[in-house]
Amino acid sequence: MTETTAEQKGLSRRGLLGLHGAGAGGLVVGGIGGAVVGASVANAQAASDTGVVHPFFGTHQAGIATPVQDHLHFAAFDMAQDATREDLISLLKDWSYAAARMTQGLDVSATGAVGGSPDAPPDDTGEALGLPASALTITFGFGPELFEKAGVDRFGIAARRPESLQPLPRFVGDALDPGASGGELCVQACADDPQVAVHAIRNLSRIAFGRAQIRWSKLGFGRTSKTTSQQSTPRNLFGFKDGTANILAEDPKAMDEHVWTDGPAWLAGGSYLVVRNIRQKIEPWDRQQLSEQDRIIGRSKGEGAPLSGGTEFTEPDFTKKDATGTPAIDMHSHVRLAHPDFNHGIRLLRRGYNFVDGNDPLGSLNAGLFFLSYQRDPQRFVTIQRALRSDLLNEYIQHTGSAVFAIPPGAKQGSYVGAGLFA
């Protein structure tokens, strides 16, 4: 690989420093949930009525505490076989530059989709021309194999690998497809317009050619959680409200306690992302009686209230019993087994999406939940997932993909995501 600077790449001619002059005048460094309405951004394209803009630069990466958008394109990448440390750094710089532009609703480079030489392929692929920023967030992460692969420290960062960052253990019932698992780098692109999310992954993938390539990617529609109290609780494909008790951005104490990690130093202010591709067996589920569906989940399908009574936001009472002495909330219901009370108080920030990838050869919907959770240590996910061993829901789901990534803190203005790892 000869690529060393953004200048040579051609895709980001202005380089990182040029960003300040390239329409970024209105950038605001945002903290948790810091959304800037498009009108405050100088660029006309981003200044659409519907164009919510989330700043790329900041203390934390956007796309975690950010209000969950409606659509997702998630991609796991592997570095090219002979890629060097310089390739990795230049890639992260080029990606950061492109992400900082695209999240403002701008083209991927200054010349963009139609402003370049007619004799060259355009820098930007163009399908997002005229679309607002659509609340796009682009979140980058580092998988275990980036630090060390088959005992080889390709990028001189093996010593900086956090101990917590290792492939998840095997869980009962796992049927993992290696082609939909793992990855050395990840990019989570979320937006309120699916075309904007796809545009982001497509362009980042193109920038990476020769340095990294997609291992697998996933499209998600329909958020299955909320991260602010203003958002309504959405439903997953089983028809149940999901994310009622999720960690909310307005609760910085919970964010600090459960989501943001504080070490090692390069990762402080970052987090860990666990990815599980969960196939839902839609057809058998749909044949279950309503009362049985409620029992399996532990909540009512309509209101989302715990079966111990109350409304959606009433805390479940696991001690409550009915007239026959049976617990109102089944001992093996999903709500009970996953509840913090039985898991050392652990809470995960869930940010998953529904997916439907057509159907399988048997004619069943290839549908499910693309589960994404952010937590300060992946071990916390492991604890909960082990607790779900006897979950009544297991009969209707199967985990078919798995990955874990360290999510570095947000990039500083003029710097790039993950810079601390190479400092």
Place this chain on the structure above:
Amino acid sequence: MTRARTFAAAATLTIAAAALTGCVAKADAAASPSITVTSTDTSCDLSATKAQSGTVTFDVSNAGSQITEFYLFAEDGVRIVGEVESIAPGAKRSLTVVAQPGRYTTLCKPGMVGSGVGKAAFEVTGSRVKTEGADADAKKKAVDLYAAFVKDQVGQMLPAVTTFAAAYAAGDDATAKAQFPIVRGYYERIEPVAGSLSDLDPKIDYRELDAQADGIPWTGFHRLEKDLWQPAKDALNSDQSTPAWQNWAPSTPAERKTYADGLVADVQTLYDYVHAGDFEKNLESQGIAALSNGASALLDEVATGKIEGEEDWWSGTDLYDFTANVEGSKMAFSLVHDLAQSKGATAAALVARIDKGYADIEAKLASYGSFDKGFVPYSQVTEAQRRELSDLINALAEPLSQLTSTVLK
């Protein structure tokens, strides 16, 4: 027909690459004395086998009975550094090149067809010389050399396809099968040129289902291929749903002769086209972009066709086509290499990326075989290995797509 010239598996393009764009710098004219070349119907004799780097002139006399050509190839025997053609019996013409140090190959081609005669090594010693000259000259020279390369490939293809078709028509399937991927190589190296002939390419290179979709009779390479690698009764065509034997039966001897003659006639038409003045004029009117675009187009052939393994569905010889596409692409690129490199630091970095891209894909392809030793059947290339090849093609094609705007600057 044996192939006199093949790509060395690890051929590097650095040797003599500078000479390709080396327009004749008049100030250097005092360098080496000229070398005389005598071309007969069976030999190609040079007065010297070595020269000093710098301007080298070959004075070619035709002592034979047919029109002849003289070629100076890079060491790999495929890339043309310089050539002079249309030398009538008894006539004399000169070739002047700015030769960089390195190993070369010379040969004459009496009759302008086939692999030539008197192939010999030629060496240039001394230090590298700086090539100067206006861009316009360099561009014209590069286009001329590309035209020469196309003519050379088609010139070799015509006798090769004649032999191949004869073996097929005679029912000598073993011989025909061995020659099939080699003959196709000539075609695949120049596919964008051949493919631009919208009447001819469907006749020569259509796959069965494409011909059906287009409503034209199915002829050409792949028709012969299916006879030679006759599918099992329950096999499926390349769409993996149409039965292989639907609307198809093995050709009778009479049909074989028809298809064989047709293929040879179509390649003859291609030969006539590239050797007529219009071809070169057409290429020159496109200018240098014809080369950079051609280099990209050949990689697109790989990315959109070969990597799926649908091209040579019955024979599984896709890796030959794949490799020939890459070779042809690199040939076109090598002709604009120095010109692109001279366009500043960004362009030089782009060229370095492209150089590395070719080296990487060549090394990977070499791990599957070579034209000389044969390639493994494509069915033995696993999905994961196809993915590796695809990644390498993407890594090369992305910077290559920037080449046209770079050389046109």
